[in-house]
Amino acid sequence: MPLLEIDDLAVTFATPGGDVRAVDGVSLSVDEGGATAVVGESGSGKSQTAFSVLGLLAKNGRATGAVRWDGEDILNAPDRRLRTLRGEEIGIIFQDPMTSLNPFMRVGSQLAEALTEHRGVSRREAEREAGRMLDAVRIPDAKARLRQYPHEFSGGMRQRVMIAMALLNRPRLLIADEPTTALDVTVQAQIMELLADLRREFGMALLLITHDLGIVAGACEETVVMYGGRVMEKGPTADLFAAPTHPYTVGLLAAVPRIDGDGDLAAIPGDPPDMSRPLPGCPFTPRCPLAHAPCPTVRPPMDGRRACHAPVPDVRALAARLAPEAAE
Amino acid sequence: MTLLRLEDLSVTFPVARRGAWPWEAPDLLRAVTDVSLEVAAGETLGLVGESGSGKSTLARAVIGTIPASSGRVLWEGQDLAALSAGRRRRHRAEVQMVFQDPLAALNPRMTVGRAIAEPLQTHEPDASRDERRRRVGEVMEKVGLSPKLMDRYPHEFSGGQCQRVGIARALVLNPRLIVADEPVSALDVSVQAQVVNLMKRLVKDMGISLIFIAHDLSVVRNVSDRIAVMYLGRLMEVGPARPLIAAPAHPYTRALVEAVPVPDPARGAVRAAGLVEGDIPSPLSPPSGCVFRTRCPRARPDCADAPPALRPVRETEAACIHPIAEAAHA
Amino acid sequence: MRAPKMHPAAAAEPFVEAAETGVLVADEEGGGRSLWQDARRRFFQNKVAVASLVWLAIVAAMALIGPLVAPWDYESVDWSVLGNIREAGRPSIESGHWFGTDELGRDLFARTMQGTQISLMVGIVGALAAVVIGTLYGAISGYAGGRVDGFMMRLVDILVSIPYMFVLILLLVVVQASAFLQSIPGIQFIALFVGIGAISWFDMARIARGQTLSLKNREFVEAAIATGVRPFRIVTRHIVPNLMGIVVVYATLLVPNMIIFESFVSFLGLGVQEPATSWGALLNDGAETLTRGTLWQIGFPLFFFVTTLFAFFFIGDGLRDALDPKDR
Numbered sequence: 001m002p003l004l005e006i007d008d009l010a011v012t013f014a015t016p017g018g019d020v021r022a023v024d025g026v027s028l029s030v031d032e033g034g035a036t037a038v039v040g041e042s043g044s045g046k047s048q049t050a051f052s053v054l055g056l057l058a059k060n061g062r063a064t065g066a067v068r069w070d071g072e073d074i075l076n077a078p079d080r081r082l083r084t085l086r087g088e089e090i091g092i093i094f095q096d097p098m099t100s101l102n103p104f105m106r107v108g109s110q111l112a113e114a115l116t117e118h119r120g121v122s123r124r125e126a127e128r129e130a131g132r133m134l135d136a137v138r139i140p141d142a143k144a145r146l147r148q149y150p151h152e153f154s155g156g157m158r159q160r161v162m163i164a165m166a167l168l169n170r171p172r173l174l175i176a177d178e179p180t181t182a183l184d185v186t187v188q189a190q191i192m193e194l195l196a197d198l199r200r201e202f203g204m205a206l207l208l209i210t211h212d213l214g215i216v217a218g219a220c221e222e223t224v225v226m227y228g229g230r231v232m233e234k235g236p237t238a239d240l241f242a243a244p245t246h247p248y249t250v251g252l253l254a255a256v257p258r259i260d261g262d263g264d265l266a267a268i269p270g271d272p273p274d275m276s277r278p279l280p281g282c283p284f285t286p287r288c289p290l291a292h293a294p295c296p297t298v299r300p301p302m303d304g305r306r307a308c309h310a311p312v313p314d315v316r317a318l319a320a321r322l323a324p325e326a327a328e
Numbered sequence: 329m330t331l332l333r334l335e336d337l338s339v340t341f342p343v344a345r346r347g348a349w350p351w352e353a354p355d356l357l358r359a360v361t362d363v364s365l366e367v368a369a370g371e372t373l374g375l376v377g378e379s380g381s382g383k384s385t386l387a388r389a390v391i392g393t394i395p396a397s398s399g400r401v402l403w404e405g406q407d408l409a410a411l412s413a414g415r416r417r418r419h420r421a422e423v424q425m426v427f428q429d430p431l432a433a434l435n436p437r438m439t440v441g442r443a444i445a446e447p448l449q450t451h452e453p454d455a456s457r458d459e460r461r462r463r464v465g466e467v468m469e470k471v472g473l474s475p476k477l478m479d480r481y482p483h484e485f486s487g488g489q490c491q492r493v494g495i496a497r498a499l500v501l502n503p504r505l506i507v508a509d510e511p512v513s514a515l516d517v518s519v520q521a522q523v524v525n526l527m528k529r530l531v532k533d534m535g536i537s538l539i540f541i542a543h544d545l546s547v548v549r550n551v552s553d554r555i556a557v558m559y560l561g562r563l564m565e566v567g568p569a570r571p572l573i574a575a576p577a578h579p580y581t582r583a584l585v586e587a588v589p590v591p592d593p594a595r596g597a598v599r600a601a602g603l604v605e606g607d608i609p610s611p612l613s614p615p616s617g618c619v620f621r622t623r624c625p626r627a628r629p630d631c632a633d634a635p636p637a638l639r640p641v642r643e644t645e646a647a648c649i650h651p652i653a654e655a656a657h658a
Numbered sequence: 659m660r661a662p663k664m665h666p667a668a669a670a671e672p673f674v675e676a677a678e679t680g681v682l683v684a685d686e687e688g689g690g691r692s693l694w695q696d697a698r699r700r701f702f703q704n705k706v707a708v709a710s711l712v713w714l715a716i717v718a719a720m721a722l723i724g725p726l727v728a729p730w731d732y733e734s735v736d737w738s739v740l741g742n743i744r745e746a747g748r749p750s751i752e753s754g755h756w757f758g759t760d761e762l763g764r765d766l767f768a769r770t771m772q773g774t775q776i777s778l779m780v781g782i783v784g785a786l787a788a789v790v791i792g793t794l795y796g797a798i799s800g801y802a803g804g805r806v807d808g809f810m811m812r813l814v815d816i817l818v819s820i821p822y823m824f825v826l827i828l829l830l831v832v833v834q835a836s837a838f839l840q841s842i843p844g845i846q847f848i849a850l851f852v853g854i855g856a857i858s859w860f861d862m863a864r865i866a867r868g869q870t871l872s873l874k875n876r877e878f879v880e881a882a883i884a885t886g887v888r889p890f891r892i893v894t895r896h897i898v899p900n901l902m903g904i905v906v907v908y909a910t911l912l913v914p915n916m917i918i919f920e921s922f923v924s925f926l927g928l929g930v931q932e933p934a935t936s937w938g939a940l941l942n943d944g945a946e947t948l949t950r951g952t953l954w955q956i957g958f959p960l961f962f963f964v965t966t967l968f969a970f971f972f973i974g975d976g977l978r979d980a981l982d983p984k985d986r
Binding site: 154155 | 378379486487488489516517518519520521522524525528543544545546547549550573583584585586587588589590591592604605607608623
Binding site: 391393417420421424425427428429432433434435436437438439443446447450451481483494497501 | 692693694876877878880881882883884885886887888891895896899900
């Protein structure tokens with residue numbers, strides 16, 4: 001049984017302009033100790049998928065389907081259950097570490113508070129544990145750092161503090177929502193390495209939400225590619241990168257500039273989908289080079305790995321055309 | 329032919345010290361220190377650096393909205409600070425800028441047609457209304473936008489389309505240099521590739537020089553003929569794009585190259601080996617000597633002595649006294 | 659079923675070629691929707707605000723037309739009711755005193771309408787002065803920045819620190835006491851308008867300056883500076899149009915403040931002079947006779963006063979929501 005299983009999840013937001021379906025029929029799972037990445041561009045619904053797991057949707061959002069945590073359905077669970085879930089069993093870190101920390105509280109107190117809240121340990125014990133955790137996320141001179149305020153930390157250090165806070169209660173799953181988007185590349189590399197180390201140390205599972213295919217490659221065993229609120233393709237990361245079977249995955253991989261590549265980038269024409277006016281069929285149709293008759297009207301079913309009407313050999317041929325270098 | 333030359337350019341900003349009296353001298357933030365660079369006509373120079381590297385300040389010194397504190401910006405051999413008022417206005421028309429956040433760079437109360445026409449109105453006030461509309465329409469087609477969209481407002485466009493509008497505005501006066509400050513970092517990957525390709529094609533077709541600023545080395549590598557790497561306001565390494573990436577001479581360039589995530593599961597794990605430690609120091613109190621020495625895996629005691637000057641190492645120039653000798657890891 | 663928007667080249671060609679040929683297709687013809695048009699649409703969706711606007715229009719129409727159709731004017735005394743206001747002066751259709759009469763036998767309908775005219779005028783003049791003086795002062799101060807900004811804003815600080823109520827009362831008393839000034843027709847009005855106009859713009863100036871400061875650092879202003887647009891054009895084309903939203907909202911909320919302010923001054927007996935009147939003066943009269951069983955004397959003016967103020971506040975709220983939908 002997977003640790004976290006999302007089954008046919010749909011998220012709808014009621015807006016003055018009508019309902020907007022941000023997530024539509026998404027299914028994915030994270031194994032105990034495993035790592036799954038959800039990759040998508042803006043408007044793909046990747047963050048809303050993660051938020052609905054912990055009941056963090058905005059007020060006008062409604063989630064249907066099922067989210068099973070260790071077999072227990074936690075989608076739309078009562079607030080009390082969600083509160084113990086957050087922090088104790090599932091940790092979460094966000095894109096911007098500055099807005100997630102209280103600027104008027106010492107970092108040590110904020111960390112300790114997370115512990116006293118959930119485990120009812122003494123303040124002194126909590127502070128000691130906080131210090132240990134800052135050590136664990138490789139913050140030098142952790143003891144002295146506990147007394148400092150968030151603004152005295154650099155962006156990378158703040159994200160480490162957020163990770164420490166998420167890990168305090170030794171959660172079995174860490175949800176990381178674009179954890180490195182706000183950081184510089186050299187710092188991003190450090191944080192990704194840290195996450196990999198911590199997974200090993202704590203035996204914790206990871207659900208990584210990102211737009212960057214690059215950071216997925218080294219960090220997660222499973223990858224789910226989302227577009228327009230739906231899953232396009234999912235599978236073992238190695239297979240997905242080596243032999244994508246969905247035109248969107250092909251396009252996305254080809255559009256990423258490679259440090260070791262030359263020539264024009266293979267851009268995907270057109271713009272991300274307008275979620276207030278969804279297509280009845282596949283959302284990628286208007287931008288897809290393999291789009292044909294059933295695509296705009298008939299929603300392709302998820303057949304194990306992918307949801308696409310185009311035959312796999314055609315997708316392979318497209319991939320070969322777009323990446324001539326790979327053949328070298 | 330050299331179009332733009334920077335000679336020992338420095339830009340400092342006064343920063344009020346906390347608790348200081350108003351008459352006390354403020355601290356100086358050295359955003360850019362002693363940068364010398366050249367951009368040839370028709371050439372694309374990539375400018376890479378992390379936050380605090382001074383790359384955006386450098387861009388603004390080049391277009392002339394931030395004055396140089398010392399050193400010179402030479403436009404076709406003439407010092408920008410010493411230009412006559414008329415010549416300076418012409419410089420403003422010849423150098424255009426493309427901004428990072430495509431939506432924020434457009435006035436929300438102005439149609440995109442008027443936004444694109446604004447440089448025309450400013451520099452060629454005699455052009456008739458029809459003439460203006462015609463040229464706006466032309467340039468919109470050039471960047472892949474239908475001229476029918478001229479009377480729309482920015483919020484009706486996607487991010488990628490807004491950036492096309494921004495590029496059209498920069499092109500409408502047929503400039504000789506475009507300075508693009510992180511033009512694609514706010515865009516989705518699939519759209520980013522469209523804009524990168526568009527810019528590459530336009531500068532090539534129109535023979536425009538381009539300074540392409542980004543924090544993403546792989547994008548810069550794709551666009552640029554030459555690359556300049558900045559760290560804490562100083563130039564670390566300059567050189568032709570290929571050798572600079574393939575065999576960096578400066579340890580910082582190498583660290584940047586190593587840190588770029590590669591969408592290849594087999595390589596991802598291997599690359600994590602050569603990471604640099606720690607964070608970028610504050611530009612208010614940069615380290616003495618070589619500014620990178622506090623994070624440099626190759627740092628030795630003599631690195632703290634004096635800031636190293638650029639000197640040729642193989643095919644590039646690096647500001648390092650212990651450059652990487654061989655293209656060992658390539 | 660709606661046909662999907664499809665890129666002409668996208669269907670057949672891979673990504674690279676499609677992106678190269680791309681002239682984007684507009685999905686509908688014609689002009690764009692400006693932010694003002696959007697705001698107007700949102701405003702008219704707000705039922706409370708629209709009802710308030712309608713009510714305000716009715717009040718204004720009554721204030722203009724009422725005195726023309728009323729059988730009595732606002733200063734003539736109906737001698738037939740004098741001495742028996744409680745019985746003969748009560749509101750009735752037959753006597754022509756629709757709202758009854760005041761303690762001196764003057765027609766309350768005519769007086770209320772006349773008071774409405776004055777009060778609305780005071781509110782609008784005050785708000786207008788604030789918009790013109792305040793916006794210009796603030797925009798100039800903010801855009802100039804540096805020492806100019808410092809000087810201009812300290813000046814406002816000093817003016818604000820003067821107890822304005824005291825100054826206004828002093829001004830009105832002086833005008834009342836001076837025989838020479840009294841010879842100028844309408845001097846009391848003029849003094850009132852000057853006094854209110856002179857104090858109403860401080861907050862507006864501060865608001866406009868704050869907005870200008872943040873607008874000045876927006877990229878589109880930088881873009882204009884970079885292309886060499888002259889400072890005056892930047893202020894008129896880029897700053898002021900983006901200032902108008904908040905200015906309109908604040909001006910709408912300022913109108914009722916000015917009305918209340920005038921009412922207070924008139925309540926003290928210093929505002930408009932007999933036989934002319936305003937809501938404040940009417941309320942003052944009504945309050946004096948509260949115990950004599952002539953409740954209509956306070957009831958009618960109070961009704962107009964309160965409903966109009968509420969209407970302004972609701973319109974202001976509606977405008978704010980319409981102009982800045984992100985705040986909701």
